[in-house]
Amino acid sequence: MRPLTGILLSLALLLAGCRRSSGPDRTIVYNCAASTADMAALRPAQEQFFARTGIRVKLNPFSGEEKLYAMIAAGQAPDVFYTNSAVRDRLAAEGRLLDLRPWLETDPLWRRLRPEVRAAAASADGGVYSLSNWSQTCGVYYNRALFAAAGIPAPTADWTWADLRAAAKALTKVGGPGGRTERYGIFIPAHFIEALEQMNHAPLEKDALFLTIPPEAREVYAEYLGLIRAGAMPDVRRVQALGMQAAQMLESGRVAMLVEAVPHAGLAETLTIDWAVAPLPRFGGKEPRYFRSASGGLSISAATKNPADARRTLTWLIGEAAPYQPNPVLADVPFVAAWEEKYPRLRGRGFREVWELSERHPGGDPRYFVRFASWAMGPVMSRFQPWLDRLWSGDATLDQVVAAVPGVNAGVRQDLERQLRSQSLRPAWKAALEHELSAAPK
Amino acid sequence: MKARELSPLAGTLVRSGLTYAGLVTLGALFALPVAWMLSSSLSSLPAVFAQPYRWLPSPLHWENYTRAVTLLPVPRFLLNTVVITAPVMVATLFSSALVAYGFARFRFPGRDALFALCLATMMLPGQVTMIPLYMVFAKLGWVDTYLPLIVPALFGSPFYIFLLRQFFLSIPRDSEEAALLDGASRLRIWWSILLPQARPAVATVLVFTFIGTWNDFFGPLLYLNSPEQATLTLGLNLMKTQVLGSGVVEWNVLMAASLLVLVPNVVLFFVAQKHFLKGLTMGAGK
């Protein structure tokens, strides 16, 4: 037993020894969520970057939120890593992220970013703690063959919600034994409701802490439910809204239209049917406000030993490095052409039109959505999601859901007030939160 | 065996018929995941999600397998996985069996309290001890090495300590006592009398530790940083990482790779299950 233990220990120590060699001076650790293909694309780019700058970027592709927190807690935070908006604010408020603003103001990259990307970057305390490394909008993917067969004209840039509703009903096919629905006209995953609210000009406040359902949003919920009740859309509970199944539903012909992110390489690469994508429909005569931007970006750890190199790496990742190019956050990049080059199947399917429209009429980004990206996301959703579940299942009416909002917010306020008592919050954040809390109606 | 009467023979026939029926029906259910993996690993990407699902893809896309092994540096990841799994198996078995022997065969003050404590360590959800434990390993400088994955095995695992204790307690101690009277040392008795009698349990522990370590995802994810250090399971996960906008998850290739990773588990189990038969009864009965 003893010799065996000895062998094992020395073997393990040997392995450990092999690992400590590289000089710590100019190595920047980058926690990336990269696929095997991205890694392959990043490697040569890394070498070029090293040759040019002397900065060695070390990729850590095995990341996850728990792991990031453990690394930060142990004082071994990576220098550059991805954060989503909610997490970014929590980490920033505890002083864990570098404020990029002082440096950004003089960096050429800042001027290259599209205006809505710059707007999305600022946090509630005025700091900039991450830069978006991706941007997207959403659109209606549709089965062109089904539209043609039913004699319905293909959606255009100025189609309205009434057109969508009519098309969805016309394309729904009930048949088979027991009156089962063979085909639904449309499916809209529930997380796109906010994008529709934006189209309907619902007042959405950036970094809001409390849930609101203004009349414009209520209209959207009513329309959404209306599609389900009319049988033109599957009950949202019936279709688990996972990315892979979006393709499945459209591909299988079980839905004729589907709202999804644009661009969506997964859809473009897997669909074999005759498909195209159209912009979201307008609500009446209202000018469109298309959803734009991503829900997070790249941050730099406040504990980085070499802030200058970390910033240089961040600039490189967003501005130049494969595989993040062509990058739609950059205003000076011909994104559509480059993206069609990368995914030729996108040509002639409406991608260009949808994208250009969203650039012309950009709406808000996820930071306008209390449900997904706000500081209060957890407290809001643990109370509000059960109401939505009841709404979908028919156990609650829309009026009841709207009436439940003050109760939800009262609970959220309790949680936030408890958080405010914590001594770990930075003063600027504490002041910003206190201001928000006092401004909100009790 | 001589045929005594007809009715027991008929009974046996009926019984084995029923056994087969049960094995085949239930077996089909339990084989479903692997059958589906096999079928989807040979499909084209859209066919993986086609409606209705085609169990026999045509044509068969064998190239998914070649793509799986070219996408990942398989030999490297395989070596890494073996380098972690082999010492963990050996260390877990020996340390757990030693500790279980202590709990099963000795009287000493505090034994029952200590055993209770050993079990209790399994009852606190790991989510709240994860960060402090990570900090311990970080202080030791062990992050991005295999040490946090291997060293804990040297101290025995409560699960296997409990399992082996239960088995040791159900083995009669006659031959151990005889050996003790002959002057054999406790370690010797443990090694040459107890462990051979507990062969089914030992086989179980080895199979379980192999599977647990080979397929472990969270441990390597947490403690390994460098791509060169990755295990096969981490590699599989790389294949399904979706990067915003550009992510196309090749589920068919992922299934092919998952099946390849599965093969050693199946082979090991098939070999080990024979030993579930060779316990003390074989020694006594043959």
Added chain:
Amino acid sequence: MKAEHRQGWLFVSPWVIGFLLLTAGPMLYSLYLSFTAASLLSPPEWVGLENYRRLASDPLFYRSLGNTAVYALMGVPAGLLLSLGLALLLNAPVRGQGFFRTLFFLPSVTNTVALSLLWLWLLNPEFGLLNAGLRGCGLAGPLWLQSEAWAKPALVLMSLWTAGGQAVIFLAALQGVPRELTEAAAIDGAGPVRRFFTITLPMISPALLFNLIMGLVGALQVFTSAFVMTGGVQPGSEGGPNQATLFIVLYLYKKAFQEFEMGYASALAWVLFALITACTALAFRLARERVHYESATP
């Protein structure tokens, strides 16, 4: 010190050393955190019993407690019965025994990514195989993971697929049942059912106790399946339909890693710890007269 005492301590010392070096510290630290208002990353502030008081009036705590209890009450007995049944089937001397044993063990070694993908497809109410089959029989299948009533049974069903692991332990225990005993009983005219209850079951009762306790520990800490299947990470998912699969560990995970309340999460964890310990102690007490050890040491 008596020689037996010393030797006993020596044999258990690997575990004791490991416990002191690696386990005790993090456990005690999380106990300490449960009395603090620790956020995930910042220094903790002592708040005494505040977290435990808050927990006593937290509706989601009771909801998750109830969910966990229902899951365990369904899953543990079903798992034990199925795995014991499988073990008996797989112990029967039939041709292709090794093949069948391997077959039943397959889901236990399958990569969780593949398994969860398969389950999502099988249980999908619109497109899934299960409901397609039920429709074929003229039945309207439930919404499974999307239905408040069926989400927990669906997760239990999933857990049963990996009963092969428990069955292996029973199978190993069955090898310790002396054939002479069952043969003697058969000659005495005892039928197979009687032989099972008077001989086989007592002989494998140590393994039964093991599987019962580990089943309890696993079921009361159920996390991964709920996390993966009912979307711990998906936006807009708060532990299944109307929080029907918000189990305690899922809830404390959300508190710790999504709402940064490590102090409160630790309090939840220690309440669960007390609960599991109590259940285990009860199981050991009930087992005292019923479990048969060939060589018990008082």
